[in-house]
Amino acid sequence: xxxxxxxxxxxxxxxxxxxxxxxxxxxxxxxxxxxxxxxxxxxxxxxxxxxxxxxxxxxxxxxxxxxxxxxxxxxxxxxxxxxxxxxxxxxxxxxxxxxxxxxxxxxxxxxxxxxxxxxxxxxxxxxxxxxxxxxxxxxxxxxxxxxxxxxxxxxxxxxxxxxxxxxxxxxxxxxxxxxxxxxxxxxxxxxxxxxxxxxxxxxxxxxxxxxxxxxxxxxxxxxxxxxxxxxxxxxxxxxxxxxxxxxxxxxxxxxxxxxxxxxxxxxxxxxxxxxxxxxxxxxxxxxxxxxxxxxxxxxxxxxxxxxxxxxxxxxxxxxxxxxxxxxxxxxxxxxxxxxxxxxxxxxxxxxxxxxxxxxxxxxxxxxxxxxxxxxxxxxxxxxxxxxxxxxxxxxxxxxxxxxxxxxxxxxxx
Numbered sequence: 001x002x003x004x005x006x007x008x009x010x011x012x013x014x015x016x017x018x019x020x021x022x023x024x025x026x027x028x029x030x031x032x033x034x035x036x037x038x039x040x041x042x043x044x045x046x047x048x049x050x051x052x053x054x055x056x057x058x059x060x061x062x063x064x065x066x067x068x069x070x071x072x073x074x075x076x077x078x079x080x081x082x083x084x085x086x087x088x089x090x091x092x093x094x095x096x097x098x099x100x101x102x103x104x105x106x107x108x109x110x111x112x113x114x115x116x117x118x119x120x121x122x123x124x125x126x127x128x129x130x131x132x133x134x135x136x137x138x139x140x141x142x143x144x145x146x147x148x149x150x151x152x153x154x155x156x157x158x159x160x161x162x163x164x165x166x167x168x169x170x171x172x173x174x175x176x177x178x179x180x181x182x183x184x185x186x187x188x189x190x191x192x193x194x195x196x197x198x199x200x201x202x203x204x205x206x207x208x209x210x211x212x213x214x215x216x217x218x219x220x221x222x223x224x225x226x227x228x229x230x231x232x233x234x235x236x237x238x239x240x241x242x243x244x245x246x247x248x249x250x251x252x253x254x255x256x257x258x259x260x261x262x263x264x265x266x267x268x269x270x271x272x273x274x275x276x277x278x279x280x281x282x283x284x285x286x287x288x289x290x291x292x293x294x295x296x297x298x299x300x301x302x303x304x305x306x307x308x309x310x311x312x313x314x315x316x317x318x319x320x321x322x323x324x325x326x327x328x329x330x331x332x333x334x335x336x337x338x339x340x341x342x343x344x345x346x347x348x349x350x351x352x353x354x355x356x357x358x359x360x361x362x363x364x365x366x367x368x369x370x371x372x373x374x375x376x377x378x379x380x381x382x383x384x385x386x387x388x389x390x391x392x393x394x395x396x397x398x399x400x401x402x403x404x405x406x407x408x409x410x411x412x413x
Contacts, residue, residue: 011165012040012138013332015157017145017180018172019043021062021120021311022297024127025072026170026318031136032074033322037332040166042159043141047128060199060276061234062123063088063212063225063308065115068315080126086117086226086233089210092265117212117225117234145180154292154333168325168333171295175283175302186295191282193360195220196244197305198237200275201227202258205267208233214306217261219243221306221359224262233266236305238280238360247277280304282357289342292333294321301349307356313349320344 014030016023019041027041064085069078091104091114106114131137140161147158154167173180177188208226215222220238227234237258239246246257255269262269283302288295296317303310324341325332 011154011167013037013166014039014168014170015155015164015166016041016170016172017157018174018297018299019045019047019139019141020172020174020297021123021127022314022318023170023172024124024131025075025315026172026296026321027137028075028127028130028134029071029318029322030325031134033326035136037136039137040164041131041137041139041141042143042145042157043139044144045142047131047139047141061086061117061119061201061225061227062311063115063117064315065308065312066111066113068312069116071315071319075127075130077126077130081118081123082116084119084122084228086208086228087112087210088114088117088212088226090114091212091214093214093216095216113210114212117227119227148180148184148293150290150292153331167292167331169293171293171299172297173299175281175298181299184293187286189282189284189286191357193280193282193304194241195238195280195304195360196241196247196277197280198235198239198244198247198275198277200235201273202233202235202255202269203271204231204233205270206265207231208266213262213265215262219257219261222258222262223306223308224266225308231270235272236308238304238306241279244277247275282353284353289335289338291335291338294333294338294341296321301353303353303356304360306359307352309352309356313352316348317345 013034014037016027016039020043023041023043027039030037031039064072072078089106093102093104104114106112131139140159144160145157146160148169149156149158151165154165155169157164157166157169171181171186175188202224207230208224209230210226212226213222213224215224220240220243222235222237225234225236226232235258246254249257251272254272254275258272259269281302282304283298285295285300288300297314298310300317301310301313303313321341324337324344328334328337328340330337
């Protein structure tokens with residue numbers, strides 16, 4: 001990576017707007033798949049591989065599924081990340097106060113792990129260190145992107161530090177409806193869940209032993225994910241807006257309410273760290289591709305965190321895009337190229353989005369008309385290996401991450 005103090009007047013092949021987890025991952029995977037291409041990464045915050053000040057690299061942790069880890073293996077990050085991460089060997093799903101439950105074990109799928117829970121700060125540091133070691137990527141940060149002007153063979157990118165031409169522009173600047181998206185006429189559909197996610201790290205009396213828990217309660221779904229420490233876990237607790245003030249309760253009250261909803265599977269909750277909360281919504285771009293333009297990450301689809309699929313879906317998108325660009329004889333960023341990419345991704349995107357959305361709808365209600373079917377559903381998942389395998393493969397992303405792309409022009413789903 002080269003740091004640009006003044007922007008070069010020379011063109012670049014690919015400009016990526018947004019230097020968060022998705023933007024940096026895209027830059028690295030594209031540089032690996034497209035040797036010889038010049039990539040310019042633009043970010044409005046300073047990027048530092050020692051202490052990355054970027055909202056994407058905050059105190060949260062991200063569950064990276066086995067399929068996503070396979071895609072990231074090309075970046076040679078796994079040896080650095082694994083010692084910092086919690087290994088998921090089993091996922092337990094339960095519904096508080098009801099008898100339905102299901103579990104998925106890594107051994108059932110011939111895996112060492114279903115995934116890894118990586119602290120965002122650690123992931124950010126590893127990604128940015130790899131960025132610094134990649135000469136094909138030029139990083140321009142901090143910088144504001146002021147305008148994008150479409151041309152026949154790409155975009156003119158106007159920034160607070162100069163302008164340049166890019167053959168392909170990737171928007172990875174988050175779910176917010178920015179002035180940049182507005183200027184391009186990029187609209188979104190926006191579904192508010194009237195919920196908040198409360199996030200914190202907690203310490204437990206008993207070791208987690210690699211178990212991740214998805215617990216559906218009358219207060220909303222909660223996920224407890226194993227961290228590297230044997231008694232440390234990352235909590236994501238979904239609460240209705242009216243209940244989200246628990247995030248500001250004192251530690252004892254918070255832990256007592258958490259204990260009453262989660263139960264004693266890990267003994268007592270001993271300690272809770274800093275708590276944050278943020279509103280939840282399903283945000284989907286109406287257009288993900290145009291000629292010489294593609295949206296990735298939350299800019300394309302911002303999901304409810306209940307199933308932990310947001311970043312994993314984005315990694316699969318990036319992996320597929322890199323394959324399509326590498327295998328295509330079309331000009332970089334051509335509409336045919338990008339429509340082919342989108343056609344290959346539509347089924348997985350739809351399934352993953354619906355899976356996350358329907359979990360929220362079914363498990364956020366205490367109405368018996370919803371309770372009975374979901375109990376039967378959990379029992380069927382546990383009783384039918386083929387059904388469990390299909391759900392696990394979708395969550396892991398393994399069957400989709402390595403799917404061949406085929407030639408441009410094929411519209412496979």
